[in-house]
Amino acid sequence: MSKPNVDRAAAGRAPIHVDVLIAGAGISGIGSAYHLQQQCPGKSYAILEAKETFGGTWDTHKYPGVRSDSDLYTFGYRFKPWVGAPIASGAEILKYMGEVIEENDIGAHIHYGHRITACRWSSADNLWTIEAVRAADGATAVFTAGFLWMCQGYYDHEKPYIPDWPGLADYRGRFVHAQLWDPSTDYAGKRILVIGSGATAATVVPAFAEKAAHVTMLQRSPTYFFCSENKNELADRLREVGIDEPTVHRVVRAQIMHDQDQMTRRCQTEPDTVFEELKELIRAFSGDPNFAFEPHFTPRYRVWQQRLAFCPEGDIFKAAVQGKLSVVTDTIDRFTEKGVRTASGEEIEADIIVAATGFNLSVMGGIPFSVDGAPVDWADTVTYRGMMMTGVPNLAWVMGYFRASWTLRVDMVGDFVCNLLGHMDDIGARKVEVALRPEDAGMAILPWIEADNFNPGYLMRGLDAMPRRGDKPEWRHNQDYWAEKDAFPLIDLRGAEFVYDGQRSSPELASAVAAE
Numbered sequence: 001m002s003k004p005n006v007d008r009a010a011a012g013r014a015p016i017h018v019d020v021l022i023a024g025a026g027i028s029g030i031g032s033a034y035h036l037q038q039q040c041p042g043k044s045y046a047i048l049e050a051k052e053t054f055g056g057t058w059d060t061h062k063y064p065g066v067r068s069d070s071d072l073y074t075f076g077y078r079f080k081p082w083v084g085a086p087i088a089s090g091a092e093i094l095k096y097m098g099e100v101i102e103e104n105d106i107g108a109h110i111h112y113g114h115r116i117t118a119c120r121w122s123s124a125d126n127l128w129t130i131e132a133v134r135a136a137d138g139a140t141a142v143f144t145a146g147f148l149w150m151c152q153g154y155y156d157h158e159k160p161y162i163p164d165w166p167g168l169a170d171y172r173g174r175f176v177h178a179q180l181w182d183p184s185t186d187y188a189g190k191r192i193l194v195i196g197s198g199a200t201a202a203t204v205v206p207a208f209a210e211k212a213a214h215v216t217m218l219q220r221s222p223t224y225f226f227c228s229e230n231k232n233e234l235a236d237r238l239r240e241v242g243i244d245e246p247t248v249h250r251v252v253r254a255q256i257m258h259d260q261d262q263m264t265r266r267c268q269t270e271p272d273t274v275f276e277e278l279k280e281l282i283r284a285f286s287g288d289p290n291f292a293f294e295p296h297f298t299p300r301y302r303v304w305q306q307r308l309a310f311c312p313e314g315d316i317f318k319a320a321v322q323g324k325l326s327v328v329t330d331t332i333d334r335f336t337e338k339g340v341r342t343a344s345g346e347e348i349e350a351d352i353i354v355a356a357t358g359f360n361l362s363v364m365g366g367i368p369f370s371v372d373g374a375p376v377d378w379a380d381t382v383t384y385r386g387m388m389m390t391g392v393p394n395l396a397w398v399m400g401y402f403r404a405s406w407t408l409r410v411d412m413v414g415d416f417v418c419n420l421l422g423h424m425d426d427i428g429a430r431k432v433e434v435a436l437r438p439e440d441a442g443m444a445i446l447p448w449i450e451a452d453n454f455n456p457g458y459l460m461r462g463l464d465a466m467p468r469r470g471d472k473p474e475w476r477h478n479q480d481y482w483a484e485k486d487a488f489p490l491i492d493l494r495g496a497e498f499v500y501d502g503q504r505s506s507p508e509l510a511s512a513v514a515a516e
């Protein structure tokens with residue numbers, strides 16, 4: 001058996017040391033690097049990225065029509081104005097990220113083709129040691145860092161979720177998961193079956209419908225759709241009267257967040273009225289005043305319990321009305337040579353079957369972590385506001401929002417981490433941990449998410465591997481941007497939940513804990 005290549009990579013030199021190591025060059029990692037440079041200019045840092053390029057999600061997904069389902073005024077960073085239409089293609093998002101990298105000289109800090117395979121914390125040295133396998137030569141490069149900023153996302157980029165369907169091997173056509181779609185595939189004139197009805201299906205179905213012979217969307221259950229034009233009237237008007245782009249960005253973000261706040265509240269207080277409004281939009285955009293919502297477009301869950309699929313210009317409904325798209329609401333009995341047979345006995349024949357069945361959750365990129373030699377089981381930890389975890393020092397994780405734009409939280413976590421690093425410098429601390437406070441004794445320790453409030457499949461399937469939460473705001477990631485935007489700036493880094501160099505922050509508290 002060949003030996004691991006660790007020493008050849010390090011080849012007679014010490015590991016590369018940085019103050020902060022960022023894992024991942026997706027939208028979280030690039031945003032975090034920007035904030036670190038701006039707010040902690042004295043800190044050295046590196047970004048390790050498994051892929052050969054930046055972008056994460058927006059590089060991985062290459063299916064036809066790939067685009068955001070959030071508006072880019074809020075999915076874009078707060079510091080870089082978005083100047084295009086609100087809903088952007090994957091290519092436009094990559095271009096925007098590329099500009100952020102270039103304008104801020106972030107590229108020099110990124111080590112592409114470096115897959116992190118181990119992270120070990122040593123309290124004796126107050127250091128993380130990070131091992132990364134280099135794609136170029138298979139060697140293991142070693143880094144050390146005072147602080148680890150995990151921006152590795154939440155799902156496995158290589159292995160999407162494919163249910164264990166009976167007979168899949170019998171199918172003679174082309175089967176692919178949307179996450180692994182090869183953009184050179186010719187689908188013109190083909191019969192395409194898309195399995196799923198979430199955001200990915202909502203994107204890919206109208207795009208396929210433009211060139212395919214016919215598209216069928218097979219869904220287990222219906223989804224809510226929000227149809228809108230792909231433009232923001234306020235942004236257009238502000239530009240027309242000569243307002244500068246940074247101001248347009250700031251004002252339009254405020255408008256969108258305000259409107260989303262109203263919408264979220266209304267989804268909870270008057271879900272039936274909201275559904276009627278969504279239906280009205282569908283009728284208007286599809287051009288069919290008698291559009292039939294039963295049985296394929298009347299969901300069984302409450303509006304907003306899962307992501308509301310955005311539908312620019314009502315494209316999916318237009319395809320349905322024009323006869324280019326059929327929808328089947330049923331479960332799969334089995335795959336056949338020619339397609340899929342449903343539980344009710346219908347056989348759907350297809351030349352290409354595309355699974356839009358979602359992700360496999362990957363907690364901390366599946367990387368083995370240890371603290372002072374003991375392996376970390378994330379399920380044994382409790383999260384501090386979805387950013388830090390008990391028992392794991394000098395580490396922050398960027399887990400964004402699912403209902404609001406993910407990136408809103410990238411900016412907020414960026415402020416928090418930079419404040420924390422600055423505070424540690426001020427008090428001369430080299431180690432910070434979060435720990436339950438005396439008043440948290442007896443607090444209920446619960447699964448990461450409140451399943452009756454928000455329950456996408458990949459989170460439910462992977463919940464056992466996720467950190468736990470408590471029932472107080474400090475100990476949960478509640479997916480509520482509107483609460484967190486007010487709470488985060490008030491975080492007191494001298495609070496009892498922060499333990500620096502093994503000491504509770506105030507002497508009174510230290511003695512209170514010691515006396516427990």
Ligand SMILES: Cc1cc2nc3c(=O)[nH]c(=O)nc-3n(C[C@H](O)[C@H](O)[C@H](O)COP(=O)(O)OP(=O)(O)OC[C@H]3O[C@@H](n4cnc5c(N)ncnc54)[C@H](O)[C@@H]3O)c2cc1C
Binds near residue numbers: 049070367
């Ligand atoms: C098709 C699609 C559309 C979406 N649209 C929206 C939207 O419109 N709005 C919204 O808010 N959210 C959307 N999301 C959610 C989306 O994933 C996030 O918004 C966001 O892009 C996640 O960014 P990230 O940088 O945190 O993670 P990722 O994009 O997953 O990037 C993580 C990076 O870390 C790297 N990495 C992982 N493990 C390792 C390792 N061990 N070593 C080194 N590098 C590693 C990966 O290669 C990757 O480049 C969408 C998701 C998908 C899949």
